[in-house]
Amino acid sequence: MCQRLKWFGHYMRKTETNNTRAAIEWQPTGKRSRGRPRKRWMDGIRKDLETLEVTNWEDRVSWIRHRDIHILTVGAYTYTSDQRFQAIHHRSHSDQWTLHIKWAQKRDAGIYECQVSTQPVRSIFVTLNVVDDKPQLSDSEDGLLDMMIRDGDFTKVPSASISGGPDIHVNEGSTINLTCVVKFSPEPPAYIFWYHYDEVISYDSVRGGVSVVTEKGDVTVSYLLIQDAVQADSGKYSCNPSNADVSSVVVHVLNGESPAAMQTGSAGLSNSSITILCVMILSWTFTRTDDQLR
The missing domain is CATH 2.60.40.10 (Immunoglobulins)
Structure with a gap:
Protein backbone atom coordinates (compact mmCIF):
# COMPACT_ATOMS: atom_id res chain seq x y z
CA MET A 1 0.00 0.00 0.00
CA CYS A 2 1.20 3.49 -0.84
CA GLN A 3 0.43 6.86 0.62
CA ARG A 4 1.54 10.46 0.08
CA LEU A 5 4.32 11.85 2.23
CA LYS A 6 5.11 15.52 2.63
CA TRP A 7 8.88 16.03 2.45
CA PHE A 8 10.46 19.51 2.56
CA GLY A 9 7.34 21.15 1.17
CA HIS A 10 6.81 18.61 -1.63
CA TYR A 11 4.77 15.43 -1.93
CA MET A 12 6.05 12.09 -3.10
CA ARG A 13 4.68 8.56 -3.04
CA LYS A 14 6.52 6.08 -0.84
CA THR A 15 5.65 2.86 0.96
CA GLU A 16 4.59 2.95 4.59
CA THR A 17 7.57 0.96 5.84
CA ASN A 18 10.60 2.82 4.57
CA ASN A 19 13.48 4.48 6.35
CA THR A 20 12.69 7.94 5.01
CA ARG A 21 9.27 7.96 6.63
CA ALA A 22 10.76 6.68 9.87
CA ALA A 23 13.37 9.44 9.83
CA ILE A 24 10.74 12.13 9.25
CA GLU A 25 8.19 10.95 11.83
CA TRP A 26 10.64 9.96 14.55
CA GLN A 27 10.13 12.04 17.70
CA PRO A 28 13.29 12.25 19.86
CA THR A 29 13.12 12.28 23.66
CA GLY A 30 15.42 14.15 25.99
CA LYS A 31 18.17 16.49 24.84
CA ARG A 32 18.61 16.72 21.09
CA SER A 33 21.98 15.42 19.90
CA ARG A 34 23.89 17.43 17.35
CA GLY A 35 25.78 16.34 14.28
CA ARG A 36 25.00 14.32 11.17
CA PRO A 37 21.99 11.95 11.00
CA ARG A 38 22.61 8.36 11.95
CA LYS A 39 24.24 6.37 9.19
CA ARG A 40 21.39 3.89 8.86
CA TRP A 41 18.97 6.74 8.16
CA MET A 42 21.32 8.27 5.59
CA ASP A 43 21.68 4.91 3.88
CA GLY A 44 17.93 4.43 3.99
CA ILE A 45 17.24 7.83 2.44
CA ARG A 46 19.81 7.14 -0.27
CA LYS A 47 18.10 3.84 -1.07
CA ASP A 48 14.72 5.59 -1.20
CA LEU A 49 16.16 8.06 -3.72
CA GLU A 50 17.48 5.19 -5.79
CA THR A 51 13.94 3.80 -6.05
CA LEU A 52 13.02 6.96 -7.98
CA GLU A 53 14.99 5.46 -10.88
CA VAL A 54 16.71 8.76 -11.68
CA THR A 55 19.03 8.54 -14.68
CA LYS A 134 44.77 40.23 2.62
CA PRO A 135 47.09 42.64 4.48
CA GLN A 136 46.28 46.34 4.36
CA LEU A 137 49.19 47.99 2.55
CA SER A 138 50.24 51.61 2.47
CA ASP A 139 50.60 53.52 -0.79
CA SER A 140 54.37 52.98 -0.72
CA GLU A 141 53.89 49.21 -0.42
CA ASP A 142 51.26 49.02 -3.15
CA GLY A 143 53.86 49.16 -5.93
CA LEU A 144 55.82 46.37 -4.23
CA LEU A 145 52.69 44.21 -4.16
CA ASP A 146 52.13 44.78 -7.88
CA MET A 147 55.72 43.74 -8.57
CA MET A 148 55.37 40.60 -6.45
CA ILE A 149 52.17 39.68 -8.25
CA ARG A 150 53.85 40.07 -11.63
CA ASP A 151 56.69 37.86 -10.42
CA GLY A 152 54.20 35.15 -9.52
CA ASP A 153 54.64 35.27 -5.74
CA PHE A 154 50.90 35.81 -5.24
CA THR A 155 47.84 34.40 -6.97
CA LYS A 156 46.60 36.91 -9.50
CA VAL A 157 43.10 38.04 -8.59
CA PRO A 158 41.03 40.59 -10.53
CA SER A 159 41.46 44.07 -9.05
CA ALA A 160 40.23 47.56 -9.85
CA SER A 161 41.85 50.89 -9.02
CA ILE A 162 41.11 54.54 -9.82
CA SER A 163 44.17 56.53 -10.80
CA GLY A 164 45.13 59.57 -8.73
CA GLY A 165 43.30 58.57 -5.56
CA PRO A 166 42.39 58.60 -2.80
CA ASP A 167 41.69 62.36 -3.18
CA ILE A 168 41.41 64.24 -6.46
CA HIS A 169 41.14 68.06 -6.70
CA VAL A 170 39.72 69.87 -9.72
CA ASN A 171 38.78 73.48 -10.36
CA GLU A 172 35.17 74.49 -10.75
CA GLY A 173 34.21 74.64 -14.42
CA SER A 174 36.88 72.16 -15.51
CA THR A 175 36.37 68.52 -16.56
CA ILE A 176 36.46 65.68 -14.03
CA ASN A 177 38.37 62.80 -15.63
CA LEU A 178 38.41 59.56 -13.61
CA THR A 179 40.26 56.49 -14.89
CA CYS A 180 39.44 53.01 -13.57
CA VAL A 181 41.92 50.22 -14.40
CA VAL A 182 40.92 46.53 -14.07
CA LYS A 183 43.87 44.12 -14.00
CA PHE A 184 44.51 40.39 -13.54
CA SER A 185 41.10 39.41 -14.92
CA PRO A 186 40.82 36.13 -16.89
CA GLU A 187 38.41 37.94 -19.19
CA PRO A 188 37.23 41.55 -19.56
CA PRO A 189 34.43 42.54 -17.15
CA ALA A 190 30.94 42.17 -18.57
CA TYR A 191 30.14 45.68 -17.30
CA ILE A 192 31.57 48.53 -15.23
CA PHE A 193 29.22 50.75 -13.23
CA TRP A 194 30.24 54.18 -11.96
CA TYR A 195 28.68 55.51 -8.74
CA HIS A 196 28.45 58.96 -7.17
CA TYR A 197 28.04 58.11 -3.51
CA ASP A 198 25.51 55.23 -3.64
CA GLU A 199 23.74 56.29 -6.84
CA VAL A 200 24.54 54.83 -10.25
CA ILE A 201 25.69 57.64 -12.53
CA SER A 202 23.19 58.20 -15.34
CA TYR A 203 24.79 59.13 -18.63
CA ASP A 204 21.59 60.68 -19.99
CA SER A 205 20.68 62.72 -16.91
CA VAL A 206 19.25 66.23 -17.07
CA ARG A 207 22.62 67.60 -15.99
CA GLY A 208 24.28 66.50 -19.23
CA GLY A 209 27.98 66.50 -19.99
CA VAL A 210 28.53 63.01 -18.54
CA SER A 211 30.13 60.29 -20.65
CA VAL A 212 31.93 56.97 -20.17
CA VAL A 213 34.47 55.36 -22.48
CA THR A 214 35.57 51.77 -21.80
CA GLU A 215 38.44 49.98 -23.53
CA LYS A 216 38.37 46.21 -22.92
CA GLY A 217 41.40 43.94 -23.13
CA ASP A 218 43.91 42.11 -20.93
CA VAL A 219 43.84 45.33 -18.93
CA THR A 220 40.43 47.03 -19.11
CA VAL A 221 40.28 50.81 -18.68
CA SER A 222 37.10 52.83 -18.12
CA TYR A 223 37.06 56.64 -18.30
CA LEU A 224 34.38 58.75 -16.59
CA LEU A 225 34.19 62.31 -17.95
CA ILE A 226 32.10 65.02 -16.27
CA GLN A 227 32.25 68.41 -17.98
CA ASP A 228 31.82 71.82 -16.33
CA ALA A 229 32.34 70.59 -12.77
CA VAL A 230 30.31 72.29 -10.03
CA GLN A 231 30.29 72.01 -6.25
CA ALA A 232 27.50 69.42 -6.38
CA ASP A 233 29.85 67.10 -8.29
CA SER A 234 32.12 66.78 -5.25
CA GLY A 235 32.04 63.59 -3.24
CA LYS A 236 32.81 59.89 -3.39
CA TYR A 237 33.07 58.21 -6.80
CA SER A 238 33.27 54.43 -7.18
CA CYS A 239 34.16 52.10 -10.04
CA ASN A 240 32.39 48.74 -9.75
CA PRO A 241 33.38 46.10 -12.35
CA SER A 242 31.41 42.87 -12.71
CA ASN A 243 34.42 40.71 -11.81
CA ALA A 244 36.38 42.72 -9.22
CA ASP A 245 35.93 44.57 -5.95
CA VAL A 246 34.84 48.19 -6.01
CA SER A 247 37.43 51.02 -5.99
CA SER A 248 36.66 54.54 -4.75
CA VAL A 249 38.11 58.07 -4.66
CA VAL A 250 36.92 61.39 -3.25
CA VAL A 251 36.65 64.31 -5.70
CA HIS A 252 36.94 67.89 -4.42
CA VAL A 253 35.62 70.62 -6.72
CA LEU A 254 37.36 73.86 -5.73
CA ASN A 255 36.12 77.40 -6.09
CA GLY A 256 39.29 79.47 -6.09
CA GLU A 257 41.04 77.43 -3.40
CA SER A 258 44.60 76.21 -3.95
CA PRO A 259 45.25 72.97 -2.04
CA ALA A 260 48.77 71.58 -1.76
CA ALA A 261 47.90 68.85 -4.25
CA MET A 262 47.40 71.49 -6.95
CA GLN A 263 50.51 73.56 -6.17
CA THR A 264 53.15 71.16 -7.46
CA GLY A 265 53.66 73.28 -10.57
CA SER A 266 54.33 76.46 -8.61
CA ALA A 267 56.57 74.64 -6.16
CA GLY A 268 58.60 73.21 -9.00
CA LEU A 269 59.02 76.64 -10.58
CA SER A 270 60.18 78.16 -7.30
CA ASN A 271 62.74 75.40 -6.76
CA SER A 272 64.06 75.90 -10.29
CA SER A 273 64.44 79.65 -9.68
CA ILE A 274 66.37 79.00 -6.47
CA THR A 275 68.66 76.56 -8.27
CA ILE A 276 69.41 79.05 -11.06
CA LEU A 277 70.13 81.77 -8.49
CA CYS A 278 72.57 79.48 -6.64
CA VAL A 279 74.38 78.64 -9.87
CA MET A 280 74.70 82.35 -10.72
CA ILE A 281 76.15 83.12 -7.27
CA LEU A 282 78.67 80.28 -7.51
CA SER A 283 79.66 81.37 -11.01
CA TRP A 284 80.15 84.96 -9.86
CA THR A 285 82.20 83.76 -6.84
CA PHE A 286 84.50 81.64 -8.99
CA THR A 287 84.94 84.54 -11.42
CA ARG A 288 85.88 86.95 -8.62
CA THR A 289 88.35 84.45 -7.14
CA ASP A 290 89.98 83.87 -10.50
CA ASP A 291 90.37 87.64 -11.07
CA GLN A 292 91.99 88.07 -7.66
CA LEU A 293 94.52 85.29 -8.33
CA ARG A 294 95.57 87.02 -11.50
Whole structure:
Protein backbone atom coordinates (compact mmCIF):
# COMPACT_ATOMS: atom_id res chain seq x y z
CA MET A 1 0.00 0.00 0.00
CA CYS A 2 1.20 3.49 -0.84
CA GLN A 3 0.43 6.86 0.62
CA ARG A 4 1.54 10.46 0.08
CA LEU A 5 4.32 11.85 2.23
CA LYS A 6 5.11 15.52 2.63
CA TRP A 7 8.88 16.03 2.45
CA PHE A 8 10.46 19.51 2.56
CA GLY A 9 7.34 21.15 1.17
CA HIS A 10 6.81 18.61 -1.63
CA TYR A 11 4.77 15.43 -1.93
CA MET A 12 6.05 12.09 -3.10
CA ARG A 13 4.68 8.56 -3.04
CA LYS A 14 6.52 6.08 -0.84
CA THR A 15 5.65 2.86 0.96
CA GLU A 16 4.59 2.95 4.59
CA THR A 17 7.57 0.96 5.84
CA ASN A 18 10.60 2.82 4.57
CA ASN A 19 13.48 4.48 6.35
CA THR A 20 12.69 7.94 5.01
CA ARG A 21 9.27 7.96 6.63
CA ALA A 22 10.76 6.68 9.87
CA ALA A 23 13.37 9.44 9.83
CA ILE A 24 10.74 12.13 9.25
CA GLU A 25 8.19 10.95 11.83
CA TRP A 26 10.64 9.96 14.55
CA GLN A 27 10.13 12.04 17.70
CA PRO A 28 13.29 12.25 19.86
CA THR A 29 13.12 12.28 23.66
CA GLY A 30 15.42 14.15 25.99
CA LYS A 31 18.17 16.49 24.84
CA ARG A 32 18.61 16.72 21.09
CA SER A 33 21.98 15.42 19.90
CA ARG A 34 23.89 17.43 17.35
CA GLY A 35 25.78 16.34 14.28
CA ARG A 36 25.00 14.32 11.17
CA PRO A 37 21.99 11.95 11.00
CA ARG A 38 22.61 8.36 11.95
CA LYS A 39 24.24 6.37 9.19
CA ARG A 40 21.39 3.89 8.86
CA TRP A 41 18.97 6.74 8.16
CA MET A 42 21.32 8.27 5.59
CA ASP A 43 21.68 4.91 3.88
CA GLY A 44 17.93 4.43 3.99
CA ILE A 45 17.24 7.83 2.44
CA ARG A 46 19.81 7.14 -0.27
CA LYS A 47 18.10 3.84 -1.07
CA ASP A 48 14.72 5.59 -1.20
CA LEU A 49 16.16 8.06 -3.72
CA GLU A 50 17.48 5.19 -5.79
CA THR A 51 13.94 3.80 -6.05
CA LEU A 52 13.02 6.96 -7.98
CA GLU A 53 14.99 5.46 -10.88
CA VAL A 54 16.71 8.76 -11.68
CA THR A 55 19.03 8.54 -14.68
CA ASN A 56 21.20 11.03 -16.58
CA TRP A 57 22.39 12.87 -13.47
CA GLU A 58 24.55 15.07 -15.71
CA ASP A 59 21.42 16.89 -16.87
CA ARG A 60 19.68 17.03 -13.50
CA VAL A 61 22.13 18.54 -10.98
CA SER A 62 22.33 22.35 -10.99
CA TRP A 63 24.04 25.00 -8.90
CA ILE A 64 22.09 28.27 -8.52
CA ARG A 65 23.29 31.58 -7.04
CA HIS A 66 20.43 33.17 -5.11
CA ARG A 67 21.78 36.74 -5.15
CA ASP A 68 20.59 37.15 -8.72
CA ILE A 69 18.81 33.79 -9.24
CA HIS A 70 21.48 32.83 -11.77
CA ILE A 71 21.92 29.21 -12.89
CA LEU A 72 25.68 28.78 -12.73
CA THR A 73 26.05 25.15 -13.78
CA VAL A 74 23.95 22.25 -15.03
CA GLY A 75 25.74 18.96 -14.80
CA ALA A 76 29.29 19.51 -16.05
CA TYR A 77 28.31 22.56 -18.13
CA THR A 78 28.82 26.15 -16.98
CA TYR A 79 26.26 28.82 -17.87
CA THR A 80 28.04 32.00 -16.82
CA SER A 81 30.66 34.15 -18.53
CA ASP A 82 32.58 34.31 -15.25
CA GLN A 83 35.22 31.63 -15.76
CA ARG A 84 35.91 31.40 -12.03
CA PHE A 85 32.90 29.09 -11.68
CA GLN A 86 33.14 25.42 -12.58
CA ALA A 87 31.17 22.25 -11.80
CA ILE A 88 33.28 19.25 -10.81
CA HIS A 89 31.86 15.72 -10.94
CA HIS A 90 33.80 13.14 -8.98
CA ARG A 91 33.64 10.02 -11.14
CA SER A 92 34.62 7.79 -8.24
CA HIS A 93 31.60 9.11 -6.33
CA SER A 94 28.83 9.50 -8.88
CA ASP A 95 26.59 11.30 -6.37
CA GLN A 96 29.09 14.11 -5.62
CA TRP A 97 28.82 17.38 -7.54
CA THR A 98 31.04 20.26 -6.46
CA LEU A 99 30.78 23.94 -7.34
CA HIS A 100 34.34 25.25 -7.65
CA ILE A 101 34.91 29.03 -7.36
CA LYS A 102 38.40 30.31 -8.15
CA TRP A 103 39.71 33.57 -6.70
CA ALA A 104 36.77 34.01 -4.30
CA GLN A 105 35.78 37.63 -3.66
CA LYS A 106 33.57 39.34 -1.10
CA ARG A 107 30.77 39.74 -3.62
CA ASP A 108 30.65 35.94 -3.99
CA ALA A 109 29.26 35.62 -0.47
CA GLY A 110 25.65 34.53 -0.14
CA ILE A 111 23.34 31.56 -0.59
CA TYR A 112 23.94 28.87 -3.21
CA GLU A 113 21.51 26.09 -4.05
CA CYS A 114 22.35 22.61 -5.28
CA GLN A 115 19.18 21.45 -7.03
CA VAL A 116 18.32 17.98 -8.34
CA SER A 117 15.61 17.98 -11.00
CA THR A 118 13.67 14.99 -9.74
CA GLN A 119 9.95 14.80 -9.10
CA PRO A 120 9.61 16.45 -6.66
CA VAL A 121 12.60 18.78 -6.94
CA ARG A 122 15.22 18.34 -4.19
CA SER A 123 17.51 21.14 -3.02
CA ILE A 124 20.35 21.73 -0.60
CA PHE A 125 21.18 25.32 0.41
CA VAL A 126 24.70 26.45 1.31
CA THR A 127 25.73 29.82 2.74
CA LEU A 128 29.16 31.02 1.59
CA ASN A 129 31.08 33.51 3.72
CA VAL A 130 34.17 35.16 2.20
CA VAL A 131 36.77 36.47 4.64
CA ASP A 132 39.25 39.09 3.46
CA ASP A 133 42.61 38.09 4.93
CA LYS A 134 44.77 40.23 2.62
CA PRO A 135 47.09 42.64 4.48
CA GLN A 136 46.28 46.34 4.36
CA LEU A 137 49.19 47.99 2.55
CA SER A 138 50.24 51.61 2.47
CA ASP A 139 50.60 53.52 -0.79
CA SER A 140 54.37 52.98 -0.72
CA GLU A 141 53.89 49.21 -0.42
CA ASP A 142 51.26 49.02 -3.15
CA GLY A 143 53.86 49.16 -5.93
CA LEU A 144 55.82 46.37 -4.23
CA LEU A 145 52.69 44.21 -4.16
CA ASP A 146 52.13 44.78 -7.88
CA MET A 147 55.72 43.74 -8.57
CA MET A 148 55.37 40.60 -6.45
CA ILE A 149 52.17 39.68 -8.25
CA ARG A 150 53.85 40.07 -11.63
CA ASP A 151 56.69 37.86 -10.42
CA GLY A 152 54.20 35.15 -9.52
CA ASP A 153 54.64 35.27 -5.74
CA PHE A 154 50.90 35.81 -5.24
CA THR A 155 47.84 34.40 -6.97
CA LYS A 156 46.60 36.91 -9.50
CA VAL A 157 43.10 38.04 -8.59
CA PRO A 158 41.03 40.59 -10.53
CA SER A 159 41.46 44.07 -9.05
CA ALA A 160 40.23 47.56 -9.85
CA SER A 161 41.85 50.89 -9.02
CA ILE A 162 41.11 54.54 -9.82
CA SER A 163 44.17 56.53 -10.80
CA GLY A 164 45.13 59.57 -8.73
CA GLY A 165 43.30 58.57 -5.56
CA PRO A 166 42.39 58.60 -2.80
CA ASP A 167 41.69 62.36 -3.18
CA ILE A 168 41.41 64.24 -6.46
CA HIS A 169 41.14 68.06 -6.70
CA VAL A 170 39.72 69.87 -9.72
CA ASN A 171 38.78 73.48 -10.36
CA GLU A 172 35.17 74.49 -10.75
CA GLY A 173 34.21 74.64 -14.42
CA SER A 174 36.88 72.16 -15.51
CA THR A 175 36.37 68.52 -16.56
CA ILE A 176 36.46 65.68 -14.03
CA ASN A 177 38.37 62.80 -15.63
CA LEU A 178 38.41 59.56 -13.61
CA THR A 179 40.26 56.49 -14.89
CA CYS A 180 39.44 53.01 -13.57
CA VAL A 181 41.92 50.22 -14.40
CA VAL A 182 40.92 46.53 -14.07
CA LYS A 183 43.87 44.12 -14.00
CA PHE A 184 44.51 40.39 -13.54
CA SER A 185 41.10 39.41 -14.92
CA PRO A 186 40.82 36.13 -16.89
CA GLU A 187 38.41 37.94 -19.19
CA PRO A 188 37.23 41.55 -19.56
CA PRO A 189 34.43 42.54 -17.15
CA ALA A 190 30.94 42.17 -18.57
CA TYR A 191 30.14 45.68 -17.30
CA ILE A 192 31.57 48.53 -15.23
CA PHE A 193 29.22 50.75 -13.23
CA TRP A 194 30.24 54.18 -11.96
CA TYR A 195 28.68 55.51 -8.74
CA HIS A 196 28.45 58.96 -7.17
CA TYR A 197 28.04 58.11 -3.51
CA ASP A 198 25.51 55.23 -3.64
CA GLU A 199 23.74 56.29 -6.84
CA VAL A 200 24.54 54.83 -10.25
CA ILE A 201 25.69 57.64 -12.53
CA SER A 202 23.19 58.20 -15.34
CA TYR A 203 24.79 59.13 -18.63
CA ASP A 204 21.59 60.68 -19.99
CA SER A 205 20.68 62.72 -16.91
CA VAL A 206 19.25 66.23 -17.07
CA ARG A 207 22.62 67.60 -15.99
CA GLY A 208 24.28 66.50 -19.23
CA GLY A 209 27.98 66.50 -19.99
CA VAL A 210 28.53 63.01 -18.54
CA SER A 211 30.13 60.29 -20.65
CA VAL A 212 31.93 56.97 -20.17
CA VAL A 213 34.47 55.36 -22.48
CA THR A 214 35.57 51.77 -21.80
CA GLU A 215 38.44 49.98 -23.53
CA LYS A 216 38.37 46.21 -22.92
CA GLY A 217 41.40 43.94 -23.13
CA ASP A 218 43.91 42.11 -20.93
CA VAL A 219 43.84 45.33 -18.93
CA THR A 220 40.43 47.03 -19.11
CA VAL A 221 40.28 50.81 -18.68
CA SER A 222 37.10 52.83 -18.12
CA TYR A 223 37.06 56.64 -18.30
CA LEU A 224 34.38 58.75 -16.59
CA LEU A 225 34.19 62.31 -17.95
CA ILE A 226 32.10 65.02 -16.27
CA GLN A 227 32.25 68.41 -17.98
CA ASP A 228 31.82 71.82 -16.33
CA ALA A 229 32.34 70.59 -12.77
CA VAL A 230 30.31 72.29 -10.03
CA GLN A 231 30.29 72.01 -6.25
CA ALA A 232 27.50 69.42 -6.38
CA ASP A 233 29.85 67.10 -8.29
CA SER A 234 32.12 66.78 -5.25
CA GLY A 235 32.04 63.59 -3.24
CA LYS A 236 32.81 59.89 -3.39
CA TYR A 237 33.07 58.21 -6.80
CA SER A 238 33.27 54.43 -7.18
CA CYS A 239 34.16 52.10 -10.04
CA ASN A 240 32.39 48.74 -9.75
CA PRO A 241 33.38 46.10 -12.35
CA SER A 242 31.41 42.87 -12.71
CA ASN A 243 34.42 40.71 -11.81
CA ALA A 244 36.38 42.72 -9.22
CA ASP A 245 35.93 44.57 -5.95
CA VAL A 246 34.84 48.19 -6.01
CA SER A 247 37.43 51.02 -5.99
CA SER A 248 36.66 54.54 -4.75
CA VAL A 249 38.11 58.07 -4.66
CA VAL A 250 36.92 61.39 -3.25
CA VAL A 251 36.65 64.31 -5.70
CA HIS A 252 36.94 67.89 -4.42
CA VAL A 253 35.62 70.62 -6.72
CA LEU A 254 37.36 73.86 -5.73
CA ASN A 255 36.12 77.40 -6.09
CA GLY A 256 39.29 79.47 -6.09
CA GLU A 257 41.04 77.43 -3.40
CA SER A 258 44.60 76.21 -3.95
CA PRO A 259 45.25 72.97 -2.04
CA ALA A 260 48.77 71.58 -1.76
CA ALA A 261 47.90 68.85 -4.25
CA MET A 262 47.40 71.49 -6.95
CA GLN A 263 50.51 73.56 -6.17
CA THR A 264 53.15 71.16 -7.46
CA GLY A 265 53.66 73.28 -10.57
CA SER A 266 54.33 76.46 -8.61
CA ALA A 267 56.57 74.64 -6.16
CA GLY A 268 58.60 73.21 -9.00
CA LEU A 269 59.02 76.64 -10.58
CA SER A 270 60.18 78.16 -7.30
CA ASN A 271 62.74 75.40 -6.76
CA SER A 272 64.06 75.90 -10.29
CA SER A 273 64.44 79.65 -9.68
CA ILE A 274 66.37 79.00 -6.47
CA THR A 275 68.66 76.56 -8.27
CA ILE A 276 69.41 79.05 -11.06
CA LEU A 277 70.13 81.77 -8.49
CA CYS A 278 72.57 79.48 -6.64
CA VAL A 279 74.38 78.64 -9.87
CA MET A 280 74.70 82.35 -10.72
CA ILE A 281 76.15 83.12 -7.27
CA LEU A 282 78.67 80.28 -7.51
CA SER A 283 79.66 81.37 -11.01
CA TRP A 284 80.15 84.96 -9.86
CA THR A 285 82.20 83.76 -6.84
CA PHE A 286 84.50 81.64 -8.99
CA THR A 287 84.94 84.54 -11.42
CA ARG A 288 85.88 86.95 -8.62
CA THR A 289 88.35 84.45 -7.14
CA ASP A 290 89.98 83.87 -10.50
CA ASP A 291 90.37 87.64 -11.07
CA GLN A 292 91.99 88.07 -7.66
CA LEU A 293 94.52 85.29 -8.33
CA ARG A 294 95.57 87.02 -11.50
